[in-house]
Amino acid sequence: MNNLDIQAIRADFPILKREVNGKPLVYLDNGATTQKPQAVIDAIMAYYTDMNSNVHRGVHYLSQISTDAFEVTRRKVQEFIHAEHDYEVIITKGTTDSINLVATCYGQEFVHEGDEIIISAMEHHSNIVPWQMLCETKKAVLKVIPMNEAGELDMDAYAAMLNDKTKLVSVNYVSNALGTINPIREIIRLAHAKNVPVLLDAAQAVQHLKIDVQELDVDFLVFSGHKMYGPTGVGVLYGKEKWLNAMPPYQGGGDMIKDVSFEKTTYNELPFKFEAGTPNIEAGITLNAAIDYINSLGLDNIKAYEDDLLAYATERLQEVEGIRFIGTAKEKSSVISFVVDGTHPYDIGVILDKLGIAVRTGHHCAQPVMEQYGIPGTVRASLAVYNTKEEIDALVAGVKRAVAMLV
Numbered sequence: 001m002n003n004l005d006i007q008a009i010r011a012d013f014p015i016l017k018r019e020v021n022g023k024p025l026v027y028l029d030n031g032a033t034t035q036k037p038q039a040v041i042d043a044i045m046a047y048y049t050d051m052n053s054n055v056h057r058g059v060h061y062l063s064q065i066s067t068d069a070f071e072v073t074r075r076k077v078q079e080f081i082h083a084e085h086d087y088e089v090i091i092t093k094g095t096t097d098s099i100n101l102v103a104t105c106y107g108q109e110f111v112h113e114g115d116e117i118i119i120s121a122m123e124h125h126s127n128i129v130p131w132q133m134l135c136e137t138k139k140a141v142l143k144v145i146p147m148n149e150a151g152e153l154d155m156d157a158y159a160a161m162l163n164d165k166t167k168l169v170s171v172n173y174v175s176n177a178l179g180t181i182n183p184i185r186e187i188i189r190l191a192h193a194k195n196v197p198v199l200l201d202a203a204q205a206v207q208h209l210k211i212d213v214q215e216l217d218v219d220f221l222v223f224s225g226h227k228m229y230g231p232t233g234v235g236v237l238y239g240k241e242k243w244l245n246a247m248p249p250y251q252g253g254g255d256m257i258k259d260v261s262f263e264k265t266t267y268n269e270l271p272f273k274f275e276a277g278t279p280n281i282e283a284g285i286t287l288n289a290a291i292d293y294i295n296s297l298g299l300d301n302i303k304a305y306e307d308d309l310l311a312y313a314t315e316r317l318q319e320v321e322g323i324r325f326i327g328t329a330k331e332k333s334s335v336i337s338f339v340v341d342g343t344h345p346y347d348i349g350v351i352l353d354k355l356g357i358a359v360r361t362g363h364h365c366a367q368p369v370m371e372q373y374g375i376p377g378t379v380r381a382s383l384a385v386y387n388t389k390e391e392i393d394a395l396v397a398g399v400k401r402a403v404a405m406l407v
């Protein structure tokens with residue numbers, strides 16, 4: 001069942017040895033950000049110790065090796081998501097930055113008055129607000145695929161929404177608030193049948209599920225380094241060459257140009273056209289180590305282990321009197337959101353923190369989801385490959401204790 005040595009994996013993450021409030025840290029806020037293995041921390045040290053220099057500029061030695069290392073990451077990402085070309089991988093600041101790039105540049109070229117963009121009822125704010133901003137500027141219309149009580153998309157409603165005015169579908173692969181794994185193959189198939197491109201927000205997917213952009217035939221895929229055991233400040237926008245070439249640049253500045261004069265500026269080729277200015281070099285280079293780390297464990301092994309842990313957590317938490325799970329889709333990944341009768345999620349979070357247990361409480365940047373369920377927020381435990389059943393036991397005991405204190 002489990003090919004991974006979880007204790008050895010835990011030993012790779014130095015922070016997991018620390019205590020919080022005098023208790024061993026139980027870190028269950030991986031949906032917000034994951035902890036970093038020693039290999040990533042070492043890579044960051046090595047970058048500043050041996051390599052620090054700007055990229056894509058200097059002829060000097062350090063600039064060449066940092067440029068090479070930055071480009072190694074691009075190719076590593078290409079392999080990781082099985083993109084056809086390395087220049088279809090744009091290095092960004094993160095998921096939010098990647099979505100804003102597409103909303104701005106694709107929007108500028110392809111979205112006009114009266115056109116429609118489709119998102120879903122379970123999106124993170126970063127996959128709602130950029131589209132609202134675009135629709136406001138372009139006088140376009142934002143359509144929202146509804147979901148049922150379990151947190152599953154209404155695919156009939158979605159199919160009925162697609163029409164000649166639809167210019168893009170942008171949905172998450174895995175919901176950060178509910179854990180739902182969306183039927184993305186069907187979402188893409190239906191959109192493509194109407195010649196509509198699809199953007200997948202894979203912020204909560206790349207660290208749990210194998211993704212092959214060519215097999216999915218997805219048009220855009222976005223994710224963040226810091227949620228996949230990598231550094232903050234770096235993310236990815238994958239886009240099919242045909243779309244990226246047809247889109248205008250995002251920001252103007254260094255690196256994204258071929259020639260600049262006061263009369264006329266010409267833009268650089270992909271991927272640099274979309275990478276204006278000095279990037280987060282340290283994070284760009286060390287994302288490589290995070291992908292190596294995931295590859296060394298194997299996403300199939302990670303998924304099998306995390307699925308088992310999710311099932312265990314879901315079963316054990318049912319012991320808590322008055323618990324209500326928010327998000328009970330058949331297909332789920334690594335997120336358990338819940339509320340408990342007579343308690344506020346925040347109060348449970350504070351008590352868990354006193355016990356050294358880190359969870360997230362609140363609306364998880366998905367306020368419309370909370371509104372649909374008529375709740376102010378949830379307690380969310382989100383899992384990573386280093387979590388254990390013992391930690392789930394600690395969570396269950398902690399929630400029971402919190403409920404006993406609060407109700």
Ligand SMILES: Cc1ncc(COP(=O)(O)O)c(C=O)c1O
Pocket residue numbers: 031032094095096097124126127172174175176201203204224
């Ligand atoms: C599904 C989803 N999309 C987008 C984001 C935004 O990611 P970032 O803050 O790294 O840009 C998150 C972060 O929690 C997320 O969970």
